[in-house]
Amino acid sequence: MRLLFELLGEHQTMPRAEVLACIEAEGNSCEVLEEENRILILETNADPDRLGERLALTRYVDEYLASGSLSELEDATENLPSMSGSVALRRRDLRPKPEKSSMEDGVDKISGILTKNNPVDLDNPDNEIRLISGKNNYLALRKAAIDGSSYGKRKVDRRPFFSPISLHPKYARALVNLARTSRGKTFLDPFCGTGGILIEAGLIGAKLLGSDIKEDMIEGCRENLMNYNLDSVLFQSDVGEIQENVESVSSIVTDPPYGRSSTTMREELGSLYRRSFESFSDVLEKGGYLAMVLPGKNYIEMGEEYLGLEEVHEQRVHKSLTRFHCVFRNY
Ligand SMILES: C[S@@+](CC[C@H](N)C(=O)[O-])C[C@H]1O[C@@H](n2cnc3c(N)ncnc32)[C@H](O)[C@@H]1O
Structure with a gap:
């Protein structure tokens, strides 16, 4: 089927990458047919409803019908x-x-x-046809709409255990997708904090493993996961010792401390990240993905000493913080 994705405009590269990663995570394949700024058209065997449930940085998943000038679209509509x-x-x-x-x-x-x-039904139509105009015009049949408000409802201040260190759930979910996280496969967040990333991975059906150096974070994380009826195995551990509790995982997604509001336990960032990469390359299965937020390009190069770098999506937060959403693979 040909699918048209209307992507969110808030980031240049991550929404497109999330779609392609999600299709791979679901065990499907795709070929890019056409694209422009916020439109991506693919030939794929993926299920649009399942993609709609998983994606965070897309607004609609449609079946592509036609593209061209409005008069060409009139002809296409006739046919x-x-x-x-x-x-x-x-x-x-x-x-x-x-x-x-x-x-x-x-x-x-x-x-x-x-x-x-x-017959026309503007409120609850059986077929919602969308006429989208960008550089080109597109005619598409709506298959799935992503409920952006559901991510807002899971924001950190809406969970039982609160700490202001958590990523926005939309970006946590995008990272989970970028790591090709699959239903039923083992997933690890070794800096789990309040559990924002684990919640997103749990909601798409991954088997959750989480750890943090602080016992109070583990307790709070457990409370937050229970609030979403998610099973998990959580343990207190320094990132350098996760091998004692974890043999092998299919994907790792994590947002480590950047040495600002969230504690590094007084460790220098370079040392903490190097020990992290050492552990991740030990426990990540061959072919498995790591999606990790890093606060500087030098740390990306450090990661490449241990794992293959697949993608980097840069996001400027403010003058003194740029987040690099990095995807590594264990070859
Ligand atoms: C930015 S927070 C993670 C936020 C998390 N994504 C959330 O949703 O709450 C980083 C976490 O790393 C933990 N941490 C710091 N040093 C650590 C270490 N050496 N090993 C494991 N965890 C560590 C902190 O306790 C903190 O909870």
Whole structure:
């Protein structure tokens, strides 16, 4: 099937990478057919509903129907296979400076063709056709909408155990996807803190292992995971000693301390990260992925001494902090 992904505009590279990683994690394949700023069109055997449940940085997953000028889309609409049930045409303008008047006529014509044989239902249509305009125009049938508000509802201040050190759940989920985390496979966060990353991995069905040097974090993390009915094995451990409790894991996702608000237990960052990479290369299975947030390019180079670097997604937080969302693989 040809799928069209409408990506969130808040990051340049991560939404696209998350889609491709998710498809791989689900054991499916894909080929990129067309893309522009916030649109990605793929030929894939992946299930759009499952992708919709997993993705964080995508807004809609649609079945791609056609692309081109509005008059080409009118022709394509005439030739669509017949649909059963009601229809609604929704307009989505992703152009930086939309000129509405130039398109209204074409949009009305497409709407007229769609409603020739099917009743209109704008509130709860059986078929939601989306006409999306960017550099090109696209016609697509909505398959799944990502519930962005569900990520907001899991923000750190909404959990029973609170500490202001946690990533936004949307980015925690994106990292879990970038690490190709799979249902039923073993997943580890060795700096688990309040459990924000473990919650996202648990909600897609991974087997959870978590550790932290601080016992109070482990207790709080347990409380937070129980709040989402997620089973886990949690243990108190320094990152350098996780091998004592963990034999092998399929993926690791982690947000270590950056030496600011979250404690490194007075250890210098370079030393903490080097010990981390040593442990991760020991416990990560061959072919397994590590997605890790790092606060500087020098630490990425350090990681490459232990694992293969696959992707880096840079995110400037403020003047003195840039987060590098890095994906490594154990070859
Ligand atoms: C940025 S926080 C993790 C936040 C977490 N993602 C969350 O959702 O709450 C980093 C965590 O690393 C832990 N930590 C610091 N040094 C450690 C070490 N040497 N080994 C294991 N954990 C450590 C801290 O106790 C803290 O909970």
